[in-house]
Amino acid sequence: MGLVGSTLLQSLIPAGSALVARALVNEVVGLVQGTTTNLGGVWPWLAIGLGLALVDALVSLGGTFIEQRLYDDLDLDVTLALLRHASTLDLASFEDPRVQDIRDRAEQNTARHFILFVSSGLNATLGLLQIATLTAVLAVIEPLFTLALLPLFVPYLHFQWKLARVRYGEGYSRTTKRRWTRYYVSRLTNHESVAEVGLLNLAPLLVGNFRALMTEFRERNRALYRRGLAGGSLFAALTTTAYYVAFARVVLRAAAGKLTVGDVAAYGGAAVRLRSAMESAVRLASQALEQTMYVSNMREFLAISPRLTAAGTQRPSAPRGEVRLENVTFTYPGSATPAVADITLHIRPGETVALVGENGAGKTTLAKLISRLYDPDRGRIYLDRIDLREWDLQYLYRQISFVFQNFGRYEATAADNIAFGDWTKLLSDRARIEAVARQANVEEMVNSLPQGFDTPIGRMFGEYDLSVGQWQRLAVARAFAREAALLILDEPTSNLDARAEYEVFSRFRQLAHGRTTLLISHRFSTVRMADRILVLADGRIVESGTHEALVSRAGHYASLYELHRRQLDGLSAED
Ligand SMILES: Nc1ncnc2c1ncn2[C@@H]1O[C@H](COP(=O)(O)OP(=O)(O)OP(=O)(O)O)[C@@H](O)[C@H]1O
Ligand SMILES: [Mg+2]
Numbered sequence: 001m002g003l004v005g006s007t008l009l010q011s012l013i014p015a016g017s018a019l020v021a022r023a024l025v026n027e028v029v030g031l032v033q034g035t036t037t038n039l040g041g042v043w044p045w046l047a048i049g050l051g052l053a054l055v056d057a058l059v060s061l062g063g064t065f066i067e068q069r070l071y072d073d074l075d076l077d078v079t080l081a082l083l084r085h086a087s088t089l090d091l092a093s094f095e096d097p098r099v100q101d102i103r104d105r106a107e108q109n110t111a112r113h114f115i116l117f118v119s120s121g122l123n124a125t126l127g128l129l130q131i132a133t134l135t136a137v138l139a140v141i142e143p144l145f146t147l148a149l150l151p152l153f154v155p156y157l158h159f160q161w162k163l164a165r166v167r168y169g170e171g172y173s174r175t176t177k178r179r180w181t182r183y184y185v186s187r188l189t190n191h192e193s194v195a196e197v198g199l200l201n202l203a204p205l206l207v208g209n210f211r212a213l214m215t216e217f218r219e220r221n222r223a224l225y226r227r228g229l230a231g232g233s234l235f236a237a238l239t240t241t242a243y244y245v246a247f248a249r250v251v252l253r254a255a256a257g258k259l260t261v262g263d264v265a266a267y268g269g270a271a272v273r274l275r276s277a278m279e280s281a282v283r284l285a286s287q288a289l290e291q292t293m294y295v296s297n298m299r300e301f302l303a304i305s306p307r308l309t310a311a312g313t314q315r316p317s318a319p320r321g322e323v324r325l326e327n328v329t330f331t332y333p334g335s336a337t338p339a340v341a342d343i344t345l346h347i348r349p350g351e352t353v354a355l356v357g358e359n360g361a362g363k364t365t366l367a368k369l370i371s372r373l374y375d376p377d378r379g380r381i382y383l384d385r386i387d388l389r390e391w392d393l394q395y396l397y398r399q400i401s402f403v404f405q406n407f408g409r410y411e412a413t414a415a416d417n418i419a420f421g422d423w424t425k426l427l428s429d430r431a432r433i434e435a436v437a438r439q440a441n442v443e444e445m446v447n448s449l450p451q452g453f454d455t456p457i458g459r460m461f462g463e464y465d466l467s468v469g470q471w472q473r474l475a476v477a478r479a480f481a482r483e484a485a486l487l488i489l490d491e492p493t494s495n496l497d498a499r500a501e502y503e504v505f506s507r508f509r510q511l512a513h514g515r516t517t518l519l520i521s522h523r524f525s526t527v528r529m530a531d532r533i534l535v536l537a538d539g540r541i542v543e544s545g546t547h548e549a550l551v552s553r554a555g556h557y558a559s560l561y562e563l564h565r566r567q568l569d570g571l572s573a574e575d
Helices: 002-011 013-033 039-086 091-095 097-106 110-141 143-173 175-189 194-199 203-255 261-302 363-370 393-398 414-426 430-439 443-447 468-480 498-511 547-553 556-574
Strands: 323-330 340-347 352-356 378-383 400-403 486-490 516-520 532-537 540-545
Touching: 002 013, 002 039, 002 110, 013 039, 013 110, 013 261, 039 110, 039 261, 091 097, 097 175, 097 261, 110 143, 110 261, 143 175, 143 203, 143 261, 175 194, 175 203, 194 203, 203 261, 323 363, 340 363, 340 378, 340 540, 352 363, 363 486, 363 516, 393 400, 400 468, 414 430, 414 468, 430 443, 430 468, 430 498, 443 468, 468 486, 468 498, 532 547, 532 556, 540 547, 540 556, 547 556
Parallel strands: 352 516, 352 532, 400 486, 486 516
Antiparallel strands: 323 340, 323 378, 532 540
16 A cells, blocks of 8 residues: 555656746746846745655655565565465475476565566556656647657557567576576585585586576577667667657747746656656566566466375274275376286285385385375275275374385484474473384484484584484384384385394384384395285286295295395305
8 A cells, every 4th residue: 555655646756846847947037037036936946846856765765665575575475375385285296397397487486576566567557647747747848749759659568568478488488497407506516416426527517507508598588688678779769869859849949939948947857757757667567567477377386286185084093004905006107107007905904014026116106105195096095994085184194104215314403303203292202202212222323412312413504414324213213203003114224234223123023013014125134024025026016925935936036035145155155
C-alpha cells in the first residue's frame, strides 16, 4: 500500500516542477523587464519547488525502504515454500533431471523476481501517470512533441517485450548447462573432491569445461545486449530529434511573442522528462511482464507432485515386520532392463535374511522398494499383510531403520549423529544416546574424540573428521537408535576392520532381536549369520537357502564362495 501511495505522489512531481519552473521564470522575466517590481511573487514558487523536490527525494527513499523490507519477507516465505514442497517429493523426483531443471529454475531468486515485478510494475505505472500529467502540461505549450512521440511508443514496447521474452527463453534453455557449471565449481572447491581432482590434475579439464560454458553464455548475452542497444539507440535518436524539432518551434513562437520565456523553460524541463518517462515506462512494463514468467517457474515447481502417492492411511499398532513381495518388477526411468524383475518373497517376522549378488544385481533397489522409496512398476509389496501403498507413508517410514550403502554423514555432534536415528525422542536424551552407543559398540570410539559425544564432526563446519569406517559405525548406531520393526543394512560393514565387524555382529543378534532384518553384504563372514540367504542376479532371485545348503548346491553362491575361499587359500599358501 505504501508503495502504491508513494507512486501516486511521485507521478505528480515532474508536471508540478515544470509548472513551478514556468512560473518562476516568468516572475524573474517580469522583474528584469520591470513589469513588476515586487519580489513577493517569487518566494511562494520557490517554496513550492523546494517542497516538491524534498517530497520527491523522500518518497523515493521511502519506496526503497519498503521494498527492502518486502524483499526480506518474501525471500523467507518463498524459500520456505520451496523447501516445504521439496520435502514432500520423493527420491524418484529428485533423481529425474527434468525435475531438477524445474527445481533449479524455481530456486533462481524468485523473491527478487517478485519484488522486481512489483517495483517495475509500479514504476511503469508511475511512468504512465507522469506521461499523462506531462502531456497535459505540454499540451498547453507545445503539443507537437507528444504527438510525435506517441507513434513510437507502441513499436518500442513491442520491441522491449520481445527482447524480454528472448532473454527469459535464454535463461530457461540454459538450466541444465548452468547446473553443469555449478557441478564443475563444486568438484573444484568441495573438500570431498579436491584431493582426487588435485592428484589427477583434473582442474585444467574441469576449468576448461566451465570456461567453455561460461563463454557460450557470455557470447549469447552479448548478442542480446547488442540487440537492446540497437533498439534503444534508434528510439533515443528518433525521440531526441523530435524533441529538438519541437524545441525549435517553441523558441520561434517565443521569439514571435506567442509564448513566454517561462513556457520555453517549462518545455525544456517537461519534454526531457516526458521522453525519459516514456522510455522507462516501456522498459519497466516489459521488465514487469518478464518477471511474471520467472514467477511462473516457481508455480511450475510447486505443481510437481510426488510419484509416490501418499494417500494411505493405515497405521497398524505394534508392527511385526512381516514382509511379502509378489511378482515385483521395477525399472529405473530411462533404463531398458528392469533392475528388479518378478520377485516373489516372504520374510517372516524377526527373520534375518541376507541378500547377496554381484555389483548391479539389484540388491539396493530391492531394499529401497521394500522401504517404499520407490513404488514397483508391477507386483505388490506388503508389510504386515498391508500393501505398502495403504500405509500412512510417514508412519511406514517410522517402522524402518535403514543403513544406506552411501550412509549419511551429518555435520553435527557425534551425539546428534546417533540421535538423528529417532531425533524427536533422542535429541535431548543424552542417557539414551549413550546407551545406544554402548549397544552399538561405538561408545569407546566416540569417547576418544576431543569433546566426546559433544565433538562437532564433519569438515564443513567442524574441525574434526572421522575415518570412513568410523562414520559407518556411527551410521549403524543411528539405525539401532530407532526402534523399528524392519532393519535394513546395505553393506553396513563394507568399511569396517575385521575387529569392528566382529564386534558389530557379536552384538547384532541382541540388537536385531525381534526385528526383521534384511542384510546386504559382499562379505561371507557377514552373510553367514543370516537365517536365510537370497542370491540375486540380474534383478532376479536365483537361489535361496542357508550358507551350508547353498554351498552344497554348487550353484551361483557356491561358485562365489569358492572364489573367496581360493583367494584365502592362495593368501595362506603365500605365507
Ligand atoms: N538411481 C538409479 N537410477 C538409475 N539406475 C539405477 C539407479 N540405481 C541403480 N541403478 C541401476 O540399477 C541396477 C541395480 O542397481 P543396484 O544399486 O540395485 O545394485 P546393487 O546390487 O545394490 O549393486 P552393488 O553391489 O554395487 O551395491 C544397476 O544396473 C544400476 O545401474
Ligand atoms: Mg547396492
